[in-house]
Amino acid sequence: MTLWKLKISSLFNRLQSQADLLLISILRILATITGAIVLFIVFFLILEAIPVLQDEGIVPFFTDSSWNPAEGLYNLTPMLLGTLFVTLGSVLIATPLGILSAVFCQYYAPAKIAYFYRRLIELLAGIPSVVYGFWGLVVLVPLINSINPPGTSLLAGIIILTIMILPTIALIADASFAKIPEEYLIGAASLGLSQWGTIVGVVFPAAKSGLFTGVILETGRAIGETMAVLMVCGNVVQIPRSIFDPMRALTANIALEMAYALGNHRSALFVSGLGLMGMIIILVVASEIINEQ
Amino acid sequence: MTLSKGDFDDPGDLDQIFLDLVEIENNQMSNPQTTNNKQQITNNQQQITNNKQPTTKIQTEKLSLYYRAKPAFEDVTMSIATGCITALVGPSGCGKSSFLSCLNRLKDLMPHARVEGSIKLGDLEVLDPKLDVIALRRRVGMIFQKPNPFPLSIWKNIAFPLREHGIKNREEIDSIVETTLQDVGLWDEVKDRLKDSALALSGGQQQRLCIARALALQPEALLMDEPCSALDPISSSIVEDLILSLREKYTVLIVTHNLAQAKRIADYVALFWFQSGSGKLIEFGSGKQVFESPQHSLTEAYINGIRG
Ligand SMILES: Nc1ncnc2c1ncn2[C@@H]1O[C@H](COP(=O)(O)OP(=O)(O)OP(=O)(O)O)[C@@H](O)[C@H]1O
Ligand SMILES: [Mg+2]
Numbered sequence: 040m041t042l043w044k045l046k047i048s049s050l051f052n053r054l055q056s057q058a059d060l061l062l063i064s065i066l067r068i069l070a071t072i073t074g075a076i077v078l079f080i081v082f083f084l085i086l087e088a089i090p091v092l093q094d095e096g097i098v099p100f101f102t103d104s105s106w107n108p109a110e111g112l113y114n115l116t117p118m119l120l121g122t123l124f125v126t127l128g129s130v131l132i133a134t135p136l137g138i139l140s141a142v143f144c145q146y147y148a149p150a151k152i153a154y155f156y157r158r159l160i161e162l163l164a165g166i167p168s169v170v171y172g173f174w175g176l177v178v179l180v181p182l183i184n185s186i187n188p189p190g191t192s193l194l195a196g197i198i199i200l201t202i203m204i205l206p207t208i209a210l211i212a213d214a215s216f217a218k219i220p221e222e223y224l225i226g227a228a229s230l231g232l233s234q235w236g237t238i239v240g241v242v243f244p245a246a247k248s249g250l251f252t253g254v255i256l257e258t259g260r261a262i263g264e265t266m267a268v269l270m271v272c273g274n275v276v277q278i279p280r281s282i283f284d285p286m287r288a289l290t291a292n293i294a295l296e297m298a299y300a301l302g303n304h305r306s307a308l309f310v311s312g313l314g315l316m317g318m319i320i321i322l323v324v325a326s327e328i329i330n331e332q
Numbered sequence: 333m334t335l336s337k338g339d340f341d342d343p344g345d346l347d348q349i350f351l352d353l354v355e356i357e358n359n360q361m362s363n364p365q366t367t368n369n370k371q372q373i374t375n376n377q378q379q380i381t382n383n384k385q386p387t388t389k390i391q392t393e394k395l396s397l398y399y400r401a402k403p404a405f406e407d408v409t410m411s412i413a414t415g416c417i418t419a420l421v422g423p424s425g426c427g428k429s430s431f432l433s434c435l436n437r438l439k440d441l442m443p444h445a446r447v448e449g450s451i452k453l454g455d456l457e458v459l460d461p462k463l464d465v466i467a468l469r470r471r472v473g474m475i476f477q478k479p480n481p482f483p484l485s486i487w488k489n490i491a492f493p494l495r496e497h498g499i500k501n502r503e504e505i506d507s508i509v510e511t512t513l514q515d516v517g518l519w520d521e522v523k524d525r526l527k528d529s530a531l532a533l534s535g536g537q538q539q540r541l542c543i544a545r546a547l548a549l550q551p552e553a554l555l556m557d558e559p560c561s562a563l564d565p566i567s568s569s570i571v572e573d574l575i576l577s578l579r580e581k582y583t584v585l586i587v588t589h590n591l592a593q594a595k596r597i598a599d600y601v602a603l604f605w606f607q608s609g610s611g612k613l614i615e616f617g618s619g620k621q622v623f624e625s626p627q628h629s630l631t632e633a634y635i636n637g638i639r640g
Contacts, residue, residue: 222480226542229438229476230549231469236496245483 084313091306100310106276108296108304115311117278121286122315124193124279125268126261129200134254136201137208142238145216157213164206172270175199180271187283191273194282199267204257211256215249216242248330255326262318265290289315389414389553389583390435390458390472395449396610397430397439404430405611407449410602412553417575417584419594419619422604423634427611428587431604432555434458435585436472437465453553470497473546477558479538481530481545486522489530489541490548497549512544516574536567543574553583561589572597591635595623603631 095113103114140160144153175195184190219242227237243250265288273285274295287295289311300308390412397404405427412418420428433439434447437458451458458468481489490509499505509526513519518540522533530541539559546554556575560568576597578584588594594601601622603615615622615631626632 220480222476222478223482225438225441226476226480226482228441229436229469229474230493230496230545231466232493232496233466240492240496241482241484 081316084309084316087309088306088313091303091310094303100307106292108300108307111303113303113307113310115289115307115314117276118287118289118292118311119314120278121193121272122262122288122290124286125196125200125272125288126258128193128197128282129204129261130254130258132197132201133205133208133257137205137253137257138212138250140205140209141212141216142242144213146234146238146242157210160206160209160213163202164210168203168264168266169270171199171203172267175267175271183283189273189285191271191285192283193272193279193286195271195273196268196286196288197282199271200261200264203264203267204260207257207260208253211253212246212250215246215253218249219245248332251329252326255322255329259319259322262315262322263290265294269294387414388412389453390585391452392434393450393452395431395434395451396447397427397434398446398448399430399442400444403610404445405604405613408604408611408613410613410616412583412585413600414583415580416599417579417586417597418600418602419598420585420587420602420604421589421591421594421634422611423606424589425611426604426606428604429557430611432474432557432585432587435553435555436469436474437463438469438474440465470549471551472553472555473549473551475539475542475546475554475556475559478562479535479542481533481538481541483529483531485527486530486533486541487526490545493545494548508548512548513541515547515577516540516544517570518544534567536563536570539563539567539571540574543571547578547582551582553585554578556584556586558587558589560593591637595619603628603634605630605634 091113095111099113100115103112105112106114106117140156144156148156175198179195179198180190180192182190183192183195223241223245224237227241232240268288269291272288272291274287274291275285276287276292277284279286293308293312296304297308388411392408392410395408395410396406408431420431422428430439430445433442433445435451435453435458439445439447447459449459453468453471456468457463482492484492487509490512491505494505494508499508510519510523513522518537521537522528522541530538533541539562543554543559559575560571563571572593575584575586579599586594586597598619601615601617601619602613603622604611605614606612607614615626615628617627622631623635626635
């Protein structure tokens with residue numbers, strides 16, 4: 040009888056460890072596929088970018104007189120700067136806003152208001168970017184137009200992107216504040232520190248790495264955003280002289296021209312894709328380094 | 333059991349002893365009672381040296397605390413003597429930590445906690461809703477069971493609260509940091525790494541840093557909630573010596589589960605007990621009296637390790 044039980048249990052154990060093995064191999068396969076997809080995309084980007092890089096080298100992408108692929112002019116700087124400006128502007132505005140909104144949620148708002156506010160931010164994160172773009176086109180652009188025409192502009196892009204990346208930083212900041220050990224807060228209170236003094240002096244330093252991660256993720260989202268930027272920025276290939284000037288982002292450039300680009304033109308678009316990929320990789324590496332510290 | 337200002341010491345009421353002392357001087361030993369008084373005075377020699385002016389720093393009056401409807405402790409009337417170490421002992425869950433959290437209004441952080449009664453810090457009513465709690469907490473510091481230095485440098489742990497309380501002068505801050513670290517015996521250990529994270533210190537060092545951080549604000553009273561119980565025996569005895577060195581300069585109220593420790597350091601001992609649904613103060617007196625001739629049978633059982 041006992042022997043029988045023992046046999047069953049050992050059989051069961053064996054089955055279980057077999058199930059584990061199966062699970063592990065499935066997970067391995069899935070992980071390999073994911074990794075392979077990323078590598079494959081990079082490989083593909085490089086492959087497609089090679090023709091124009093062989094013909095022209097890398098320098099013309101910065102020194103040519105304009106972006107006019109039909110005539111062999113490949114200056115990407117206006118688009119690079121466009122992406123840079125629109126990203127920088129939105130990150131600079133969204134970061135303090137998002138962090139302060141998380142501070143409000145965690146430390147000032149009554150529980151019910153904080154609850155609704157969080158749901159609202161989550162909702163904001165879920166709205167498709169084309170809807171943001173549409174709203175920008177119908178509401179924001181005419182508004183800016185009435186201040187300083189034409190309306191489609193760097194400013195419109197910054198505002199739309201700010202709204203789009205705000206949930207990222209707000210939610211991550213909120214989560215990293217929630218993770219702060221309570222004894223820091225109790226300790227600060229027992230030293231007679233004010234609420235705001237505690238937030239600046241204890242909460243921010245304690246949540247530093249989480250906040251950095253939030254900034255990097257929102258930056259990534261801003262760089263990669265295509266649709267909304269394409270819809271509100273006007274897409275004129277030029278370095279914007281003021282925030283009211285239209286501009287074109289790298290992502291918008293690819294989306295606009297991919298459909299009809301041929302030969303070196305097409306290849307040049309892949310070069311700009313490679314550039315975007317490079318920016319994101321730098322961001323990911325930076326976030327890894329920060330998280331390790 | 334109601335205890336008030338006069339009841340610190342039984343049978344030798346401190347105020348009375350003080351008056352007696354004056355009387356002795358006045359009477360130049362001509363009074364026939366003198367011998368008797370003298371006897372009492374020798375008995376209480378230690379208390380007298382510790383209490384040049386045996387006054388009350390904190391007086392609670394019928395103090396009760398409720399978490400929602402559930403009482404944590406009720407009707408605690410107790411005097412905490414200036415410059416003395418008062419130990420709060422008692423079994424787990426009888427409301428000792430809750431009692432401490434009333435004295436510096438830390439219970440404000442728990443919206444579901446409700447307090448009744450009165451707490452006087454000097455002339456100040458601590459429970460006054462209009463009271464400036466920030467100023468109160470500067471006067472009444474607190475140390476916790478688990479050392480809780482901020483995730484900042486050692487220097488900043490002390491400097492940042494000082495700045496928040498309006499001390500901005502760099503030289504002044506530096507000198508306070510140095511003296512308080514010396515007071516807690518940490519200066520020689522950390523003077524070369526003041527810029528390093530406080531989290532890299534050992535538990536005992538962290539606890540001493542927390543005490544230094546509280547002392548830097550020059551509080552009048554220090555509330556300590558089991559400050560040694562998360563520490564190894566050596567660190568624990570270092571912190572214990574440190575607490576002893578605070579006597580006279582500060583009023584210390586310390587919660588401890590270590591009765592031997594209470595016996596070693598406490599001028600007064602208060603025993604909390606869980607009775608009829610909430611914590612009660614069942615015994616209060618000088619350390620000597622509580623440990624040698626407890627009034628309450630539960631006290632006797634508790635200090636002899638029979639219950640709790
Ligand atoms: N924040 C809180 N909310 C609700 N109930 C609480 C809270 N803190 C403590 N209590 C309850 O109040 C009672 C007293 O708790 P308290 O922490 O004051 O006891 P204690 O004497 O400090 O115990 P210990 O010696 O274990 O630290 C306990 O029954 C506890 O469950
Ligand atoms: Mg406790």
